[in-house]
Amino acid sequence: MSVKAFPPLAPGSYVILATPFDAHERLDPEGIARQVEFHAKVGARGVVVLAVMGEGIKVTEDERRLAVEAAVAAARGKVPVIVGVNAPSFWLVRRHTEQAARLGAQGVLLAPVAGTPPAALTALYQGVAGEGLPIVLQDYPPATGVNLSVGQIARVVEAVPAVVAVKNEVPPTGPRTRELKAALPRPVTILGGLGGLSLLDELDAGADGTMTGFAFSEVLVAVCEEHRRGNRERARELYEAFLPWLVFESTPGVGLGIRKEFLRWRGLLRHATLRAPAPALDEPTRKRTEELFREYHERASRAGLIAAASRPTP
Numbered sequence: 001m002s003v004k005a006f007p008p009l010a011p012g013s014y015v016i017l018a019t020p021f022d023a024h025e026r027l028d029p030e031g032i033a034r035q036v037e038f039h040a041k042v043g044a045r046g047v048v049v050l051a052v053m054g055e056g057i058k059v060t061e062d063e064r065r066l067a068v069e070a071a072v073a074a075a076r077g078k079v080p081v082i083v084g085v086n087a088p089s090f091w092l093v094r095r096h097t098e099q100a101a102r103l104g105a106q107g108v109l110l111a112p113v114a115g116t117p118p119a120a121l122t123a124l125y126q127g128v129a130g131e132g133l134p135i136v137l138q139d140y141p142p143a144t145g146v147n148l149s150v151g152q153i154a155r156v157v158e159a160v161p162a163v164v165a166v167k168n169e170v171p172p173t174g175p176r177t178r179e180l181k182a183a184l185p186r187p188v189t190i191l192g193g194l195g196g197l198s199l200l201d202e203l204d205a206g207a208d209g210t211m212t213g214f215a216f217s218e219v220l221v222a223v224c225e226e227h228r229r230g231n232r233e234r235a236r237e238l239y240e241a242f243l244p245w246l247v248f249e250s251t252p253g254v255g256l257g258i259r260k261e262f263l264r265w266r267g268l269l270r271h272a273t274l275r276a277p278a279p280a281l282d283e284p285t286r287k288r289t290e291e292l293f294r295e296y297h298e299r300a301s302r303a304g305l306i307a308a309a310s311r312p313t314p
Contacts, residue, residue, distance in 0.1 A: 003129035005161035009107075009136070009189040011208035011228055012045035013220040014082065018213065018260050019055045019067060021273040027063045029070035031269045036074035036081075038268055042218035043225070044079060045209065047071060048109055051084035052143045053213045053256055058275040065099065072104040080106035082136060086143070089113065090124055097131040109167065109211075111138035112146040121152060122159045129162035136211070140169040140193070150179045158185040165189035167211050174201035181206045195250035196220050200239045203227040215262030216245055216296060218305050241303055245292055257281050261289050 017039075020031025036047050049071040050056035050064060059067065071081045085096035085108045097108050110128060112121060128135055137156060141147045148170075157163050165188055170176050173192055180190055192202035192210040199210050199220065209224045219242045227235040249258050258281065260272035281289065 003126065003160065003162050004132060006134040006164050008187050009134070009165045009191075009208075010045050011189065011224070013043075013209050013217065013224045014046045014048060014191065014211040015039040015044045015217045015220075016048045016051045016211065016213035017054055017071065018256070018263055018269065019050065019059065020269045021271065021275060023271050023273060025273055025275050027059065027066055028270060029066050032067055032070040033074035034268045035263070036071055036079070038266075039217050040075065040078035043221040044217055046080040046082055046106070047075060048082045048084060048211060051109055051213075052086065052111075052140065053259075054084060055256075055275055056084045056086060064096070065103065068100060068103045068105060076104075082107040082109050084109045085128070086111055086138075087113065090120075090127060093124070094127055094131065097128050097133060101131050101133050105133065107134040107136060107164070109136045109138055111140050111144045112148065114145050116144075116146055118152060121148075122156050125156050125160045125163060129160050133162070134164040135160070135162050136165040136167055136191070137163050138167040138169070138193075140167070150176070150183045153180065154183045154185055157188055163188060165191055165208075165211075167191050167193050168202070168207070169193040171198070172201075173198045173207075174205040177202050177205035177207045195255065196223075196246050197250055199223055200227075200236060203235065204232075213256075213259060214246065214249060215259050215266065216242065216300070218300075219245070222303075222305060238303060241299060245296065248288065248292055251285075253279050254281055254285060258285070258289050261286070262293055265290075265293050 017035050020028040022028050049067050075081045083100035083105045085093050087093045100108055139148050168176050189208045192207050193212045196212050196214055223235045223238045249255055263269045264272045
């Protein structure tokens with residue numbers, strides 16, 4: 001099957017959106033629009049809706065359509081929208097991809113379907129490529145149970161010209177980035193993830209940017225941009241200055257709840273609701289979240305980032 005080839009994604013920071021729900025767990029499309037507008041304003045290269053950390057598997061088909069429509073409408077003329085299309089079956093992945101194309105998205109993010117045998121891996125991505133959108137191949141075994149070798153990724157990239165980027169989330173991500181750069185048969189964008197925890201190491205290893213969720217997205221934008229310009233010391237200073245926020249928001253189990261609280265206090269979400277089942281923040285964690293939020297603005301001001309930040313009071 002002949003499929004369209006696309007250029008690699010532009011380097012930089014791509015933001016995975018939180019999916020907003022109201023107090024009754026109903027989708028809030030306006031919260032998607034507010035996030036898109038903010039992240040575009042602070043310089044994100046693109047936004048990703050309905051990814052793994054965006055609770056993409058917790059929405060209905062109708063909600064998926066509403067979420068993509070809201071993101072595309074808010075992003076038009078500002079940033080590209082990439083849609084997470086992970087699903088339990090090849091057929092459903094194709095349907096999600098077809099919908100994303102029909103609604104005006106500029107790409108899809110896809111990890112292998114759980115249980116995909118090695119012999120079917122290329123066929124999965126070739127089938128998705130037939131829908132006519134660029135593809136970001138996500139390598140994230142904790143979510144899929146599929147462990148890809150660098151060689152397997154290289155074979156998919158060679159066979160599927162629609163694959164424009166690899167989202168590398170296999171620690172240690174720095175060495176893995178070097179392996180990918182040496183093995184891939186054509187230029188594609190290599191992006192980090194995992195909450196930006198290893199972003200500096202990934203950039204030093206040759207990554208082109210990151211694609212992750214973080215409530216203070218202007219930080220990752222600045223780190224990627226300074227590194228790209230050759231200002232490695234400035235990138236290091238920014239990365240190290242905001243490590244407490246990166247680490248805390250990546251707390252296993254409750255990280256998404258922390259992120260949604262930060263986003264609510266920034267005025268980007270009306271509610272920090274997670275769809276059940278999801279662990280609630282205990283009181284010490286909630287207090288630490290508030291403490292870090294209040295401290296962020298002073299730190300961001302010293303770092304020259306405060307102009308991009310909103311500062312509602314928790």
